[in-house]
Amino acid sequence: MIEQALVFVENLAFVSALRNSTFMYPLVNAGHIFGVALLVGGIVPLDLRLLGLWRQYPVMAFVDVLRVTSALGLALAVVCGALLFATAAADYTGSVLFRVKMALVFLGVSNALILEQVLKRQDIRGLPMKARMPLPLRAGALLSLVVWISALVLGRLLGYF
């Protein structure tokens, strides 16, 4: 049943075209990397600020800007990643690395959504400039750092094993 669905996806006309393309595949690949770069490149400084680095700069500047660029990067990475997945859906589904990576992405997104709720409830705008962030925020930021960097490394390993 699942196998049939995966074969169906692989045989879709536009997926076959992508698999056999000269330029589209590397360009979609580049789009995926650009998305990951935006995502991780935003999330690392944001998490480090929440963990207590760069306290001389207002936390909300980090939150407001990097939350948006990271989310855009995630969206781009997911769209391009889904296309890359489709070209070899059965192989990827059978890969342990891929499954762990997907679990980490799911965990990372859930963690981000929870952090979003915590941010809404905790009035960190009202905190003094150099204040330490509330524990739930620091814990979420640390988890986020570990999860997204691990997902990136697993994604790269996928190409080699």
Added chain:
Amino acid sequence: MPHLRFTYLLGFAVLAAFLAASAAQAHHGWAWATDEEFEITGVVESARLGNPHGEVTIDVDGEAWVVEVGQPWRNDRVGLSKEMLSEGREITVHGHRSAREGERLVKAERVVIDGTNYDLYPDRDS
């Protein structure tokens, strides 16, 4: 400054992770294969052409070998198509085998089917 030390530590951890990742056997390029020219003949079991590169599984005296052929444009350039790699076809592969001991994996420079040469890497000796 304790914060600065934390940054260094994190930077070092990320760097270490990347070094570990790049030390893994890379299937792009030729670095993962031996320098020695290698030749093997077998019967096609299955073939999957397409990005990032095609993979043909061949049977050699009861053992399955995986042959890496080119990315789509490289296969198209010499006219190597899915039809020519249909099950049961005899194929001779010239290329380089994996440097990992016991791994039955070859990257093809040139393949021969029915006496016709398909030279995927004309710039390389094969």
